[in-house]
Amino acid sequence: MATDPTPVTLKREGDLLKIEWNDGITTTVPWKTLRAKCPCATCIEERKKPADPFRILTSQEVEAGAPLPLAMLPVGHYAYKIAWNDGHDTGIYPLTLLRELGDKK
Amino acid sequence: MNAQMPSKVSLPGVKQVIAVASGKGGVGKSTVAANLAMALHISGHAVGLMDADIYGPSVPIMFGLGMVDPKTTVFPIEKYGIRLMSMGFLVDVNQAVIWRGPKVAQAVQSFLTQIDWGQLDYLIIDLPPGTGDAQLTLSQSAPLTGAVVVTTPGEVSLIDARKGVKMFGEVRVPILGIVENMSYFEDATGTKTPIFGVGGGARLAQESDVAFLGELPIDPRVAQCCDQGEPIVRKYPDAAIARSYMALAKTVADAANKPTATALPFLQL
Ligand SMILES: Nc1ncnc2c1ncn2[C@@H]1O[C@H](COP(=O)(O)OP(=O)(O)OP(=O)(O)O)[C@@H](O)[C@H]1O
Ligand SMILES: [Mg+2]
Ligand SMILES: [Zn+2]
Numbered sequence: 001m002a003t004d005p006t007p008v009t010l011k012r013e014g015d016l017l018k019i020e021w022n023d024g025i026t027t028t029v030p031w032k033t034l035r036a037k038c039p040c041a042t043c044i045e046e047r048k049k050p051a052d053p054f055r056i057l058t059s060q061e062v063e064a065g066a067p068l069p070l071a072m073l074p075v076g077h078y079a080y081k082i083a084w085n086d087g088h089d090t091g092i093y094p095l096t097l098l099r100e101l102g103d104k105k
Numbered sequence: 106m107n108a109q110m111p112s113k114v115s116l117p118g119v120k121q122v123i124a125v126a127s128g129k130g131g132v133g134k135s136t137v138a139a140n141l142a143m144a145l146h147i148s149g150h151a152v153g154l155m156d157a158d159i160y161g162p163s164v165p166i167m168f169g170l171g172m173v174d175p176k177t178t179v180f181p182i183e184k185y186g187i188r189l190m191s192m193g194f195l196v197d198v199n200q201a202v203i204w205r206g207p208k209v210a211q212a213v214q215s216f217l218t219q220i221d222w223g224q225l226d227y228l229i230i231d232l233p234p235g236t237g238d239a240q241l242t243l244s245q246s247a248p249l250t251g252a253v254v255v256t257t258p259g260e261v262s263l264i265d266a267r268k269g270v271k272m273f274g275e276v277r278v279p280i281l282g283i284v285e286n287m288s289y290f291e292d293a294t295g296t297k298t299p300i301f302g303v304g305g306g307a308r309l310a311q312e313s314d315v316a317f318l319g320e321l322p323i324d325p326r327v328a329q330c331c332d333q334g335e336p337i338v339r340k341y342p343d344a345a346i347a348r349s350y351m352a353l354a355k356t357v358a359d360a361a362n363k364p365t366a367t368a369l370p371f372l373q374l
């Protein structure tokens with residue numbers, strides 16, 4: 001139970017999220033990747049649809065530019081909720097997902 | 106995980122929030138919750154007991170209470186020194202409350218947020234049996250210190266208890282330990298006869314790498330006390346099972362007060 005790695009620090013380093021874990025591993029992951037892998041129900045549905053070549057970005061998305069977090073808040077002991085600069089904020093990222101998506105050092 | 110993730114409720118006056126859970130129904134979860142609460146109170150702590158079993162509330166019966174007029178009653182209701190809240194105070198237990206998941210979650214949420222629990226050392230929550238949405242919501246939204254999982258020694262109960270352990274693991278609620286109820290029957294000569302199997306609780310604790318909090322004997326007076334509205338630790342403090350509940354309270358208190366997982370760090374921008 002107590003063996004699952006837990007973050008010690010979370011830092012925003014430019015385009016990257018850098019996490020130091022309590023087992024000594026450091027992971028980095030681009031915010032862009034995190035935004036693309038948003039685990040909320042809406043985004044999961046969205047990703048199941050075939051790519052739409054004519055999809056037009058919403059004005060909010062255009063204005064926002066590259067995905068960046070406005071806030072990233074702990075949810076209990078097991079996840080983080082990220083509020084993005086494009087207005088999307090329903091994704092809850094379990095620690096296991098954050099760990100999986102990161103490049104390990 | 107869904108989009109309507111409940112946000113964490115904060116209970117600033119409550120030091121420790123402990124959920125009593127089981128995978129399977131009828132293993133004695135409510136009895137353990139009530140006697141654990143009572144035992145903690147007898148040990149000198151300020152204690153609350155919240156009955157989160159919306160469909161099958163048992164706190165009113167176990168404490169000799171029934172429905173009250175919510176317009177003239179201040180919740181929580183105090184009995185034997187314990188602050189109590191249950192759906193059974195508001196609706197007739199025999200008239201099945203047919204509510205859907207979200208409404209149940211709402212009711213439970215309001216017990217946490219709209220009731221002034223005051224200053225408490227321990228708030229014990231009697232969770233409904235199973236590992237469905239209600240249990241998950243509560244585990245995510247209540248500021249739980251940890252959970253106590255109740256099982257009986259037999260294999261059927263263990264399968265479900267294992268699911269419970271897994272659920273808490275997934276939402277990273279620490280498991281304070283596993284209690285095995287109805288472990289054996291002890292006759293007047295002190296001979297212990299197991300009825301429902303042997304050693305299941307300890308095995309589950311070992312395989313899940315969590316603490317085993319002990320065994321509770323079978324005692325027919327447990328059910329009798331329940332019907333009479335007074336937990337056995339209070340009514341027959343010298344009974345073997347009462348002493349087991351007192352010991353359990355101490356072990357649970359120690360486990361709850363042991364510094365465990367620190368809160369997750371915030372993002373440094
Ligand atoms: N150690 C015990 N010895 C004898 N009877 C017991 C013991 N523990 C519980 N019981 C009895 O077993 C029955 C079920 O207990 P209880 O209601 O606490 O279980 P539960 O797990 O909360 O059930 P539910 O799933 O319905 O909420 C009750 O009649 C109770 O009095
Ligand atoms: Mg019960
Ligand atoms: Zn999303």
